[in-house]
Amino acid sequence: MKTLKDIKCGQTVSVTRLNGAGPLKRRIMDMGITKGTQILVRKVAPLGDPVEVNVRGYELSIRKSEAENIEVAE
Amino acid sequence: MRMKIALAGNPNCGKTTMFNDLTGSSQYVGNWPGVTVEKKEGKLRGHKDVIITDLPGVYSLSPYTLEEVVTRDYLIKERPDAVIDLVDGTNLERNLYLTTQLLELGLPVVMALNMIDLVRKNGDQIDTQKLGAALGCEIVETSALKGTGSMEAAQKAIALANKKQAAKPKHQFSQPVEEALSHIASLIDGCVPPEQARWFAVKLFERDEKVQAACSFSADIMEKIEAAVSAVEKELDDDGESIITNERYTYIAQLMKNCVHKKTKGLTTSDQIDRIVTNRWLALPIFAVIMFLVYYVSVTTVGTIVTDFTNDTLFGEWIQPAVGGWMETVDAADWLTGLVVDGLIGGVGAVLGFVPQMFILFFFLSILEDCGYMARVAFIMDRIFRKFGLSGKSFIPMLISSGCGVPGIMATKTIENEKDRRMTIMTTTFIPCGAKLPIIALIFGAMFGTEQGGWVAPLFYFLGIAAVILSGIMLKKTRMFAGDPAPFVMELPQYHLPAAKSVLIHMWERCRAFIIKAGTVIFVACGVIWFLSNFGWADGGASFGLLDMEDPLVNQMDFSILAYIGNAVAWIFAPLGFGTWQATVATVSGLVAKENVVGTFGVLFGLADAGETDPGLWTAVSGMLPLLCTKLSFLAFNLLCAPCFAAIGAIKREMASAKWTAFAIGYQCVFAYAVALMIQQFGLLLAGAGFTIGSAAAVIVLLLMLYFLFRPAPDRKTALRRAAAQA
Numbered sequence: 162m163k164t165l166k167d168i169k170c171g172q173t174v175s176v177t178r179l180n181g182a183g184p185l186k187r188r189i190m191d192m193g194i195t196k197g198t199q200i201l202v203r204k205v206a207p208l209g210d211p212v213e214v215n216v217r218g219y220e221l222s223i224r225k226s227e228a229e230n231i232e233v234a235e
Numbered sequence: 236m237r238m239k240i241a242l243a244g245n246p247n248c249g250k251t252t253m254f255n256d257l258t259g260s261s262q263y264v265g266n267w268p269g270v271t272v273e274k275k276e277g278k279l280r281g282h283k284d285v286i287i288t289d290l291p292g293v294y295s296l297s298p299y300t301l302e303e304v305v306t307r308d309y310l311i312k313e314r315p316d317a318v319i320d321l322v323d324g325t326n327l328e329r330n331l332y333l334t335t336q337l338l339e340l341g342l343p344v345v346m347a348l349n350m351i352d353l354v355r356k357n358g359d360q361i362d363t364q365k366l367g368a369a370l371g372c373e374i375v376e377t378s379a380l381k382g383t384g385s386m387e388a389a390q391k392a393i394a395l396a397n398k399k400q401a402a403k404p405k406h407q408f409s410q411p412v413e414e415a416l417s418h419i420a421s422l423i424d425g426c427v428p429p430e431q432a433r434w435f436a437v438k439l440f441e442r443d444e445k446v447q448a449a450c451s452f453s454a455d456i457m458e459k460i461e462a463a464v465s466a467v468e469k470e471l472d473d474d475g476e477s478i479i480t481n482e483r484y485t486y487i488a489q490l491m492k493n494c495v496h497k498k499t500k501g502l503t504t505s506d507q508i509d510r511i512v513t514n515r516w517l518a519l520p521i522f523a524v525i526m527f528l529v530y531y532v533s534v535t536t537v538g539t540i541v542t543d544f545t546n547d548t549l550f551g552e553w554i555q556p557a558v559g560g561w562m563e564t565v566d567a568a569d570w571l572t573g574l575v576v577d578g579l580i581g582g583v584g585a586v587l588g589f590v591p592q593m594f595i596l597f598f599f600l601s602i603l604e605d606c607g608y609m610a611r612v613a614f615i616m617d618r619i620f621r622k623f624g625l626s627g628k629s630f631i632p633m634l635i636s637s638g639c640g641v642p643g644i645m646a647t648k649t650i651e652n653e654k655d656r657r658m659t660i661m662t663t664t665f666i667p668c669g670a671k672l673p674i675i676a677l678i679f680g681a682m683f684g685t686e687q688g689g690w691v692a693p694l695f696y697f698l699g700i701a702a703v704i705l706s707g708i709m710l711k712k713t714r715m716f717a718g719d720p721a722p723f724v725m726e727l728p729q730y731h732l733p734a735a736k737s738v739l740i741h742m743w744e745r746c747r748a749f750i751i752k753a754g755t756v757i758f759v760a761c762g763v764i765w766f767l768s769n770f771g772w773a774d775g776g777a778s779f780g781l782l783d784m785e786d787p788l789v790n791q792m793d794f795s796i797l798a799y800i801g802n803a804v805a806w807i808f809a810p811l812g813f814g815t816w817q818a819t820v821a822t823v824s825g826l827v828a829k830e831n832v833v834g835t836f837g838v839l840f841g842l843a844d845a846g847e848t849d850p851g852l853w854t855a856v857s858g859m860l861p862l863l864c865t866k867l868s869f870l871a872f873n874l875l876c877a878p879c880f881a882a883i884g885a886i887k888r889e890m891a892s893a894k895w896t897a898f899a900i901g902y903q904c905v906f907a908y909a910v911a912l913m914i915q916q917f918g919l920l921l922a923g924a925g926f927t928i929g930s931a932a933a934v935i936v937l938l939l940m941l942y943f944l945f946r947p948a949p950d951r952k953t954a955l956r957r958a959a960a961q962a
Contacts, residue, residue: 179477184299188722190480191295193329198484207518208618213727217328220509220727222614224621227724 163235165200165214165228173201174233181230193217194231238285239313240392243306243337244321245330246292247607247728249349252737253321253379254289257389264744266891267291267305270653279389287389288315294329294726296336298445301653310340311431316396317343319388320372321379324354324361325729327495331487334370338404339437341430343395344372347388351376358498366494371405380734401430408482411470415463416440422456440464441476505607505729512608518615525608526634533596538638539669541591550584570781573769574762582761582827582880593746596635596642600649601741605733609649610725617723623704624711625662626655626723632663633703637696640664640878644885645745652721658710660889661899664878665702667695670829671874677833677847678870681856682863686848695874702875706906709943715898717948760880764797764827768820771795792838797823810929811872811908812865812915822872828879864918868911875907909936 168174176198179186193216194200201215211224242257244250255262258277267274272291279285290309291302298304310318320337322330337344348363367374373391377384407413419436427435427450438446439460447457464475471478502510512521532538555576562572603609613627620627628650636643643663650656667675672692679691710716771782771794782791792798801816801823808814808822817839824835833847840855860866877883877900887896916933920926 182474184297185722185724187295187297187299187476187480188724190477191297191332192724192726193332193484195477195481195484204513204515206513206614206618207515208615210618211614211723213513213614219326219329219729222610222617222723222725222727224617224723227722 163233165202165212165223165231165233166225168200168202168233170202170204172235173199174235175199176231177234178232179230180232185227185230189223189227189231192221194221200231200233238317238393238396239288239315240279240285240389240396241288241290241310241315241318242321243290243310243318243333244292244349245294245323245326245333247726248292248321248323248326248330249379250289250292250321251741252734253319253347253349253377253385254287255737255740256379256382256385257287262740262744270301270305270891272302272305272653273648280386282393285389285393293333295333298443300651300721302651304445310337310342311434315342317345317392319392320344320346321349321377322346324348324350324376325357325359327361328487328491331370331490332483334372335404335406335483335487338370338372338402338406339434341401341428341432341434343392343398343400344402345388345391345395346370346372346374347377347384348374349377349379351384352378352381357503360496362494362496366490369405369490369494371403404433406483406486408479409471411467412440412478412482415467418463419460422459423450423452426450426452437479440467441479442474503729505731508730509611509727513611513614518611522612522615525603526631529596529599529603530634530638533592533599533635533638533642535638538592538595541595542588545591546584546588550580550588554584555580570769573781574765578762578765578769579758582765583758587750590746590750592639593642593645594742596646597742597745598738600631600646601738602733604649605731605738605741607728607730610727613725614727621720621723623707624655624716624720625659625703625707626650626652626721629655629659629663632659633666636663636666636668637699638669640666640668640882641885643668644882644889647889648745654716654718654721657890657895657899658707658716660886661710661902662703662706664882664886664903665706665875666699667692667874668829668878670879671695673830673833673847674825674870674873677836677852677856678866680848680850680853681860682866684850684853695870698871698874702906702910705940705944706902709940710902712943712946712948761827764824767797767800768792768795768824771798792820808872810915810932811868811911812862812919813860813869813872815859817859818869822876825873826877826880826883828881829873832873862918862922864915864922867918868915871914872907872911875910876904878903909940912936 163174165174176194176196178196179189179194198216203213203215203220205212206222211222212228214221214223242250242254254275254277257279259280261280262275262277265274266272275289277287279287288309290306293300293303293306296303296307296310298307309315318337318340320334322334334346346367348361354361363374363376373395375384375388375391377388379385408416416433416436419439420432423432423435423439435446435450439450442464452460467478468474473481511517558580559572559576562575603612609628609631612630615627616630617627620629629647631649632643632646635646640663643666644660647656647659647663650659675692675695676686680686769782770780771791772779773782773791773794782795797820798816801819805814805816805819808819813819817836820839821832821835825832833852836856837846837852840852842849842852842855846852857866860869878886883896883900886899887893890896890899912929913933913936916929920930
C-alpha cells in the first residue's frame with residue numbers, strides 16, 4: 162500500500178482511498194482530492210516538506226504528514 | 236427597499252477586485268462579530284439601496300474553518316436577497332464545487348464567470364449557455380480586473396432578487412442518496428424553511444455537527460435520520476460526508492467534460508515562474524533577496540526617512556511650535572499648552588509617525604499577496620514555523636516587527652488560521668523593534684562604559700527569537716491553542732500581475748484603521764501619561780499643580796504623580812533588582828514609545844538632553860542598577876513586556892476582542908517578569924550571594940517554565956470531554 166507521501170516528483174498517481182477523519186479529511190476532499198482523482202507530484206519544498214501537487218488543474222501544497230492519509234496507486 | 240447582495244467565492248478568484256469594482260469608494264471594513272475575520276460591506280455604485288457584502292473566501296461550506304462558518308451562517312441566517320457566486324474560469328473544476336453547494340441554499344444565485352479574458356487568452360472555451368442550463372443558474376462572463384461584466388452580474392442579481400427567484404439546482408445525487416435526502420426532508424418538514432429543506436437535508440446526511448446542534452430535533456427524528464444515513468453508508472461503503480463530496484466532484488467532472496474545451500498545452504507562464512521561484516535550490520536565496528528588499532526599503536531606508544520626517548520635522552518643527560505659538564498668543568494656561576503640545580500632539584505624533592512607514596510596507600505586502608508569492612512564503616517556511624506552533628506565514632510579521640511592531644502585528648492579516656494568527660500577534664513584539672535599540676545601547680554603555688559593538692543588537696534579536704519559540708511551545712499546549720494542527724492543505728494560486736487599484740485600496744484600508752485607533756485610544760492614553768508625569772506636589776508637597784520641568788535647581792519630576800505611583804509600585808520590580816521608582820517610571824513611560832525609556836532617564840537624572848550614547852547617563856544608570864545581572868534583567872523586562880500604546884492598539888484591532896488583547900498583554904508582561912526574575916536571581920547566585928527567597932522563587936519559575944515546555948500536549952479526548960462538559 163502506497164501513500165501520496167512516498168511518491169517521487171514528476172509521477173502521476175490515482176487516489177484509491179482516504180484515511181483519517183474530521184477537518185483534515187474533509188479539507189482534503191473539499192480541495193478536490195477524492196477517490197479516483199489523478200495527482201501529479203510537482204516538487205518538494207526546499208526544506209523537505211511540504212510537497213506541491215497538481216490536482217484538478219491547479220497547484221496544491223500539502224504536508225507529508227497529511228499526504229500520508231492519501232492511499233494511491235500508480 | 237433595501238437589498239442585500241452577497242459576494243461569495245473561493246479565495247484567489249478575484250473577489251476583492253470585483254468588490255472594489257462594484258462598490259467604488261463606499262466601503263465599510265470591520266470584523267465579523269467576535270472573530271478576527273474581516274467583514275467588508277459597501278453600496279453598489281449608482282444604487283443607494285443595494286448593499287454588497289463581501290463574504291470570506293472559502294472552498295466549501297463545511298463546518299470546520301472559521302471563514303466557512305461565518306459564510307454559511309450569513310447565508311443561512313441573514314438570508315441575503317441574492318448571491319453573486321464568483322468563479323475563477325481558469326480553475327473551473329474546483330471553483331464549481333462551492334457553486335454546487337451555494338445553489339442548494341434556496342437563494343437567487345448568479346454565477347460570475349471571472350477571469351474570462353485569461354480563459355480566452357489560454358485558448359480555452361467554456362460553453363456558458365450549456366453550463367448554466369446544466370447547473371440551474373444564470374452565468375455572466377466577467378473580468379473584474381478589466382472591469383467588464385461586474386455591473387451586469389449585479390443587475391442580474393437585482394432582477395432575480397426582485398422576482399425572488401431562487402436557484403433550482405439541477406444536480407441529482409445517486410439514487411440511494413436522493414432517496415435518503417427526500418426521506419430526511421420529509422422528516423424535518425415544518426422545522427426548517429421549505430426553500431432551505433434541501434440544504435438542511437444534505438447537511439444532516441453529512442452529519443454536520445453544527446447543523447445538528449442548531450436544529451435540536453427530537454431524539455426520535457435524529458434516530459430516523461441516523462438510520463437512513465447509515466443504511467446508505469452501508470450500501471455505498473463510505474461515510475456520508477465522503478459520499479456527498481465524491482458525488483459532487485463526479486458531477487463536476489461530467490460538467491467539465493460536456494461544457495469546457497481545454498486547449499492542451501505545456502507549462503503556463505505561471506508554472507514556469509514557479510519552477511524557478513520555488514525551486515529546491517533557488518527558493519531560499521530568492522526568498523532571502525525578496526525579504527531583504529521589502530525590509531530594506533520599508534524599514535531601513537525609505538521607511539526611516541519618512542518616519543523621521545513625520546516625527547522630527549512635521550510634528551517636531553512645524554506642528555508643535557506652531558500650535559504652541561498660537562496658544563501663547565491666545566494666552567492659554569501653561570498646563571493646557573503643555574497638555575496639548577507635548578502630551579497630545581507629541582504622543583499621537585509619535586504614533587502617527589509610523590503611518591508613512593506602514594503605507595510603504597503595506598504597499599509591498601499587498602503586491603506580494605496579490606501576485607501569489609505570499610502562499611509560496613508559507614510553502615517555503617512552513618517546515619520551520621510549525622515546529623513551535625506557528626505557520627509559515629508568521630515569518631513576515633516577525634521580520635517586519637524587527638523594524639516596528641505595529642505594522643508587524645497588522646501584517647498578521649495574511650495568516651488564515653485564527654489560532655496561528657492570534658499566537659503570532661501575541662509573540663511577534665518579542666522581536667526587538669527599532670525603538671528598543673536605544674534602550675539596548677544605553678544599558679550596554681552602562682555595563683561596559685563604551686559604545687556597543689555591532690554584535691550586541693543581534694544578541695537581543697536572538698533573545699527575542701528564543702522568546703517567540705518558547706512562547707509558541709508553551710502556548711500551543713494550553714487549552715486555548717491546543718488541538719490538532721490546522722490542515723495545511725493550501726492552494727498555491729497562479730502568479731499574476733497585481734492590479735494597482737486593489738493594491739492601493741488594500742494599503743489605505745490598513746492605514747486608515749490604524750489612524751483611527753491613534754486618534755482615539757492612543758490619544759487618551761498619551762494624555763493620561765502626560766498628566767501623571769507633569770503634575771505633582773511641588774515645593775515640598777505644599778501645592779498641587781503643574782511642575783516646572785526646566786527648573787535648574789530641583790528635579791521637579793521627583794514630585795510628579797507618576798513618581799508617587801512609581802514609589803508605590805516599585806516593590807513589584809524589587810525581585811527583578813530594579814525596584815526604584817526611577818526605573819519603574821522609565822518602564823511605564825516606555826508605553827508611549829519605547830525610546831522614551833532613555834529620555835525619561837535623562838530627565839530623571841537631570842541630564843535632559845543626554846542620549847543613549849552619553850557617558851554621563853551611563854554612569855547615572857549604572858549607579859541605579861549596579862550589578863551586571865540587574866542591568867540585564869532591566870533590559871530583558873523592557874524588551875519583552877507590553878509593547879508601546881501604538882502596538883497595543885494594533886493588537887486590539889487585530890484581535891478584535893478585549894479579552895484576547897488583555898490576555899496577550901498580560902502574557903507578555905508575565906513572561907517578561909519571569910525571564911527578568913531568573914536573570915536577576917540566578918545572576919545573584921552566580922555572583923556568590925546566598926540562597927534567598929528570591930532565588931527560591933526563580934527556581935520555582937524555572938521549574939514551572941520547564942514543566943510548561945515539556946509537559947505532554949493535552950490529548951484530544953480530554954479536550955473534547957472538557958468542551959462537552961462546558962457545553
